[in-house]
Amino acid sequence: MASRQAKQGAQAGVYVIVVIAILGVGNWLAKDYNKTLDVTANKRFTLSDQTKKVVGNLKKEINVYYFEKTDRYEQARDMFDRYRNLSSNFKVNYVDPDKRPDVARIEGMRNFGDIIIDSGVKKETAKALTEEELTGALIRALKTGTRTVCFVEGSGEHRVSDTAREGYSTFKDALEKNNYKTQTISLIEKPEVPKACNIVIVGGPKRDYLQPAADALKTYVAGGGNAVVNFDAVLYLPDQKMGDTPNLSALVAEWGVTMKGDVLIDLGSASRLFGQLSPVIGSYESHPITRVMADNASVLPLARSLEVKAPAEKLFSTSEGSYSLTNPKLPMKEADLDKGAKGPFAVGAAAKIGSGNTAGRVVVVGSSNWTANFIMAAPIANRDLALNVMNWLTSDEELISIRPKEPEDRRLSVTGGGLRALFFFSIIGLPLFVILTGVSVWWRRR
Template sequence: MKINKQELFKTIGYIGAVLVVAGYIRYSVQETLTLTNKIMLIGGGALLLIAIIFNFAAIRAYFSRRSAKLGTNTAVMSVAVIAILAMANFLGYRHHKRFDLTAEKLYSLSDQTRKIVSSLQKDVKVMKFDKTQDINLRDLMTEYRDLSRHISYELIDPQEKIDVAKQYGVTRMGEIIVTSGNRTERIDEVNEQELTNTILKVTRDSVKTVYFVEGHGEKSLSSSEMEGYSTVERVLKDENYQVKTVNLISTNQVPSDCSVLVVAGPTKSFFPQEVAMIGKYLDGGGKALIMVDPDIDSQLDDIFKAWNIEVGKNTVIDASGVGRIFGTGPGVPLVINYGSHAITKNFERTMTFFPFARSVKTADSSKSDPQITELLKTSSESWAETKLVGRGAEFNEGEDTKGPISLGVAASKKIGDKEARLVVIGDSDFAINRYIGAQRNGDLFFNSINWLAEDEDLIAIRPKSPTDRRVTLTESQQNMLFWFSLVFLPGAVFASGVYIWWKRR
């Protein structure tokens, strides 16, 4: 049997072209040059080269014909069009622009992530141990890599790179490892908040401790009820803080490893020795967040006076009616005006609200030490009610204070080579599980902790969760919807059609 060498090498050329194209498609999908991809690309290229060399005379003869020349012109024009499209695609890839039309900007990186990632000084490597690519993780990592050259991402097949899988203790497909230096963490869920928090954990040199004072009926960190603070504890731990509780009577001092001391809505008074302990801690350059609710005498006035802060014996009423949009009444003042401070930076045109709050302001504005910023101001249609009886509230000239009312302050003062910091807010309910995820309430609380702990790089807008927009209808509303949409509207159209037909008849 005689073999036609020209046809043989032509077939080899076709096979080589198919292998090159298939190898490139596999590489573009997997974004990893695996052994299989290398074999397909190199083998296909070699077969193409062999086919061209041994068929060179036939190729030259083909292109010398008139029809071939016309075909070549067409081919050149086609290649030119493809090149233009490829260049446009390349420019779009290098200078891509996405538009996120969701209300919560769910598909845009948060300000907090941008600040953390763009300020990285250490190399961080994210590895997905799997055979197939996770499209969501790949897209997310593309955005992170755009922010910092210190971020890298790799898809690793644990069956091909067994030594790497053993090095990081990988035991199953799909595990995601984040490593920096000699620190390694695992990610259980692919989302921005989880990834950013894990990057924080592997790049932070030390862990700061936030102590919550207990023993006076404060909000409970362990409570997952609507009135609890379990969300506060979880988010602080996610941001790489160690969270503990302290009973000052038992310890007889503020713990030495305390980075921030939190007093979260006491319902009972502090003992004088406890007040003295907190004052001594602040005088030594300590940091504290104190949240006090109306109608509670916490006996912390000595601390407030020492810091030129006045906590009013009142309840702030907001008669603007804006709160009704969110299902709240006049006893829940809404704040849209903020002081110029790191805690409330970029809060413009956003809202926070405070269920039953009292006023907190600068006691003597003529004093420059400590430096005080009034963070939260209510509307001009609010007032500080001094005699709230039952459900009724009425502004009384001479007794009540007309708005805007300050609900919180941030103060700082130099003590030797240290800087003591204090944040006082006239409400603790704004950070309970029920309200901490609403509007900017959570950002206000956690930004306060970040500022007090001198972690200004963490102060930003945090990633948001999708808003639940389900509509719940009562039985009567469902019946009304049924009759209106399935009976009255179609009936009206039918009746108008019958009327027009009758008139024309």
């Protein structure tokens, strides 16, 4: 009997040791090999490539101050822990302003919920506890100096003050979130690019530039300036020829880009969302701007094709389902495609003008609507592509990436009939089913 008890005691002891060992190994794995699985449709809980690149490359300690009441810290820990796992230099400080008013005063806290990122040289505030705001504030805190993007106006270009469908206000907001300042300039009154402009954007002028204005852009780029020149498709209307800008076309031809006088049509399935006059980019080249863009769809509404030769390099092209038509009759018919050439066609190019550190950089795109509000707000890659262009122009190539996605609106829309059905099922149907089931069981056992 004593032998049996000793044997059972030994077995119990072994079981306890095994359980403790398993728990210990599990705790060690959880601590040193922290892995998560994100099964959400838009990878809501996975940090973007840009965040991983920026945080992972931190060379010095960055202090992040989260000002909130102590009982509200937990709602922020998940987000901050994901950042901390990328770099030991990302330090998070949870501060209750009621308990530490001295820290709140020194760091410049204004409201509960403020997130202040202090690089030691510069402080920036994230307006919300989202990846887009946090990473944007971190980039602004790390970057010293100012980068100014100048939008040319006066010849019918897209305007940054325009919040309508074809305005550039969304593009402007995206630039400012990424540490760029913006302003507008005119090359009509004074054909000279201001020295403050790090990048000049020509947003699809409806009227051609006068020669002095074109010469001003040429001089600016030759002196080491950076420019984006967006063109529109050439359409022949009864009273005018739209998109025809010979002086501007002659300028980019000197940079190795020849603009074709056509309009591109896309019959591929991917173009159905925005229409046949909005070609989808079918391929990206291995250029610093586009090498991270593979498998990301971008759209170029009202686009024209271009030919590329040195010193320019091709950036992206339309799909094989695209066609090039010259002077098509509107509205177009499928039979009109027999008169056109079949794609793919180059629609974007980049060039370095000059040599060394003083070389100017230019990007030419055969569409001006590719950064318009209705496109920049869509769940496609145009926003990433546009900001990658900006990063390349200012030689911030380490920031070229796929950025945080804005949260999707996944609210359930229910009709009046659906609400009535839901009410009947939950308030009447389900309780009635439970009652009838109970009565049935009672009756059978009676």
